[in-house]
Amino acid sequence: MPLSAPASDTKGPQDDSPRVPKQAMLRGWQRRCPNCGKGAMMQGYLKVRETCPSCGTRLDQHRADDGPAYLTILIVGHVLAPVMLFLYAHWEPDPLLTALLLSLGCVAMSLWLLPRLKGALVGLQWAKRMHGFARSD
Template identity: 45%
Template sequence: MIASTTPAPSKFVASLRGLIGRCPNCGQGRLLRNYLKPVEACSACGEAYGHLRADDAPPWMTILIVGHVVIPALLSVEQTYEPPTWVHMAVWPLLSLLMTLVLLPRCKGLVLGLLWSTGAPGSER
């Protein structure tokens, strides 16, 4: 951690910054360099993030959110409109895939921001 004169952001602010893919410390640098790969350190403030491990939390959160959106929508459409099976087979897997691809990096950023704000060591020891 690089010493600074500004106070550390709250857990809520750090998590929100992570959610939008920004450095939880300063909010300026990027948190992820590729789709899901965290940067080693922030380009703006120098805070290290390469040691943090989100493990299974982001996929778990993504599955939870997608499932709670898609399944009720599917059931509602089926009861209201009764579309043919081919419509269901075309719409719901595509919607699930798109939601997963959009949410997964945001969930990872949220988890990394929360881990950083709690001072988690990021190692398995």
């Protein structure tokens, strides 16, 4: 007779289905549920829904914290720094105009990237079964 854990020791039904990190991150980048890819992950600009409206997957266990902001700063800095160096190496632009254009570019890129990177990070956490995503309650 096989040994099994008593019902009181289990923490809910286990979801043993394979989760593909690349697919989950791509769905998160699109701000969709990492499980089904249909329901919207975000309730607002950055607030993650408690559950997917389409498949019911719990999404509130994520621990994105400062990761998306850090990645946004990293990407924006690595894109705009060479642009700034190129501008000053090849032309002598007006400093005020340059500051205005680079500031607008920085803000626009940051606002566009931040929710997408947060979705991708939540998708990665879901795929790797991190922070409570292992259980399907």
